[in-house]
Amino acid sequence: MKSQIDVSGRIFYEWPDEGCRKEMRFSDPSQLAEEPYDVVIIGAGVVGSALAYKLSQYKLRLLLVDKNYDVGEGTSKGSSAIIHTGFDAAVGTLESQLVTKASIMWPELIENLKIPFQQCGAVLIAVDNEQYNQLEKIHQKAIDNGVTDVKVLTSGEVKELVPNVSPEARGGMSIPRESIIDAFSIPIAFSEVALANGTDILLGVEIVDVEDADKSIKKIVTASGKSIPTKLIVNVAGLGSSKITPKYNGKFFDLNPRRGQFIIYDEFSRSMVDKILLPIPTAQTKGVLVIPTISGNLLAGPTAEDFPLDDETAADTTIDGLELMLKGASRLMPSLKDLPRIGSFAGIRCACSQGTYQIRYNDGHPGILTVSGIRSTGVTSSPALAEYLVEGLAKECGLSLVKNPEATDSRPENRWPGWWKRPYENNGAVKNRPEYGRIICNCENISQGEIIDALSSPLQPFTLDAIKRRTWTQTGRCQGFDCMAKIAKIISEHCNIPLNKITKKGPGSEIAC
Amino acid sequence: MNSENHVKVAIIGAGPSGIGLALGLAKRGVKSVLLIDRNEEIGGIPSVYKKKQGGVRTFINLIRGRVVFGEQYTQWLAGKLAKAEPAIWLKSKVIEVEPSEKRITLINPDQGKVHVTANAVVMACGARENSSIELGWLSGTRTGRTFFSKTLLELMDHHNVLPIKQPVIVGSDLNAYAAAAKLRTMGASNATILDTRSRPKSPLYSRIYFQRWKSYPKYHGKVKSARFIGNGAASAIEVNNSMTIPCDGIVLSGDLIPNSELAMLAHMNVEVHSRKPVVNSDYQLSEPGWFATGNILGGFHSAEWCYLHGKRVAKFVATYLKNNK
């Protein structure tokens, strides 16, 4: 018999063939805990993984499940990666409270979690009189939201803070604590710590049903027909959550993807902007932001386009969308119209007609929690939201919380991403491991050593996209021209998987058909 | 080796143009030449194209009047280079250059981060293919099995993997038809080729490469927009919002973009859009003592052209060295 709390959790991938390391393949629930879990979390986005992180501080048997082949591959993978202060949130809402609280938590959290982060500040820019007239109102709202360090700016001050700003700028407001973060790292870091604290993780496992929802021991059922017993269920499956609620008689709500497209500019444009540039929302549109990224690029976006649930084109980028962003971005900074672009991507928000931050305890039956509609601020709010949910689970669902004295809240020092710490700057490191001197990604100067570190990291990922999110390879200006085949080869050799079975993001995306 | 090295000429890139340059310098008696490449072997792009039974030869060797495989072309270059005897550092990635001190910074597994100074530096860094956004008329989801023709070739020629059986190829130049023919020899069906132009850019190569099968890739011209379709991997491409062409993989083969980033990073003159470095009639960059040769100059040039160009630029480099002792 294993002790009640495992020293470290188990991780498995449900994978149909030899495209996965053999020892990591999930084939039978007996690979998991012998007794029912205390809590199963469905969905490993920023919210689900933050919840696992927080719950893993207690003596609980936990399971985190996601249908994708890495954590954070849903809505969470395609955000603007801004840690908001909440200055413009609707005053008095739960969303506003959680965002404001989380924005204060992040500067310390990033040290524990080893997540690249920069408090670069934002500047709200008014480019016409209509917008200018709104500044005072926005300023007051910020104060009401408790964000008191904002400052209204004259046009001269805007120009000083943002040298390449549009000559049309009439004035603005500075929001010094708006920050940028490596959003890819957030669900990864949360999950790694949870795993270290004993949380089990299943990836590539879609939950399609819930049995015995009314009993004290419930069962979640996977697409391949396996059932896993648990006392509590938390459905934080983002855009997938409304498909699961009917299985446990949860209250109706409807969701739809709201697309946000982005343009990625070449790294050379980054030197022109070091702050987030925010437009002033008008009645017609929220406007296009200009966002420096922590990895050294520059983004313009996002759009807001609604689609029906399950529309396969919801995550497409479009030529019209790109035009729209160019137009919007160049209103703030005219030179953005002509700067070289290297790529584009689209994220899909989880829009809910019943409102944002839907949180329902004992939904349908006791012991089931539904969390959905975390539409536009989940990257920021996740740690505060997770704390809020932990308290709620104790209060509303009777979850007993006993601190686990052995639990950690941090990733080890060596989990700072290589692209952030640059091992090649340290000749000792290269001497010890020459792989750190073998550059594979020529745009971002990422070495073979960093790729191998990612492959051997706790979740032991092995898709090209999972490696991308951990190393930033394949994201530079060549978009994989130089490194993609080399990385596939490294994965194949390191994980002992045939090269033709290496995938972009799981079964069905093999590099060879 | 200590961390500060000095050479007469440092050449960044050991492709056809960098090798041509090293040979040209040797012929002019310039000693102390360092040839640097980030790859494991010399040869640049040609080294990717391995010799294969029944394969397609795409490298014209005018000097010997033959058309050969890239690998053979590389061997021929290596043979020539052996006589010039420059120092060669492989697996060495140049990450930074400092124009006024004529210093370059590189990283390799043996030495870590090293600086090299030189009397003259030559950028022979080649070019890469356009990404879909740079082409401007492609949209959709970035699906799996979307390749650049070079990545495809790395998988097929180096690793013997056939990634695509039913290909769609975007672009209609030599590279596009070479990729189509190579796919065909490995057992894929004839590719469908898309481009914005009404006629293929290099129809001649369709004829040359596909003669042996007597059936040719299908060409769709005047394409205004194309959208990638596919969840895991590419499953189709939709053209002009109307026609859908099924496929199981997509190859991007567009115009080339010069690898001029090192020059840009050091604030040398580079055209913003084409990313062509600005050179004078001696192929000198905007900083004295810095030169460029081969495909980094922009356009699409054959390996042979680049090799001969490198030899030509060697003359200007030698003259510069003589005048700036």
Ligand SMILES: Cc1cc2nc3c(=O)[nH]c(=O)nc-3n(C[C@H](O)[C@H](O)[C@H](O)COP(=O)(O)OP(=O)(O)OC[C@H]3O[C@@H](n4cnc5c(N)ncnc54)[C@H](O)[C@@H]3O)c2cc1C
């Ligand atoms: C364009 C855009 C820009 C944004 N910018 C910002 C920003 O700058 N700052 C900020 O704070 N927020 C931002 N957001 C919002 C933020 O990204 C989201 O609020 C957050 O990612 C939501 O996280 P989540 O965990 O709720 O959802 P998700 O990340 O979608 O997680 C849900 C998970 O559930 C899994 N799942 C679904 N169904 C099942 C099933 N049946 N079985 C198992 N697993 C399942 C999915 O695979 C997914 O991984 C932005 C969002 C978008 C789209």
Ligand SMILES: Cc1cc2nc3c(=O)[nH]c(=O)nc-3n(C[C@H](O)[C@H](O)[C@H](O)COP(=O)(O)OP(=O)(O)OC[C@H]3O[C@@H](n4cnc5c(N)ncnc54)[C@H](O)[C@@H]3O)c2cc1C
């Ligand atoms: C995909 C593709 C297919 C082609 N197919 C053909 C063909 O079939 N036949 C033909 O005749 N021509 C072909 N060409 C044209 C080809 O580019 C030329 O034939 C020739 O290889 C160009 O020579 P080069 O020396 O200028 O550049 P390259 O051959 O590209 O060599 C440049 C070298 O510089 C190195 N390098 C670049 N930056 C750095 C750095 N920072 N640090 C260290 N090393 C660096 C690279 O690793 C590379 O080895 C093709 C081009 C491409 C892009």
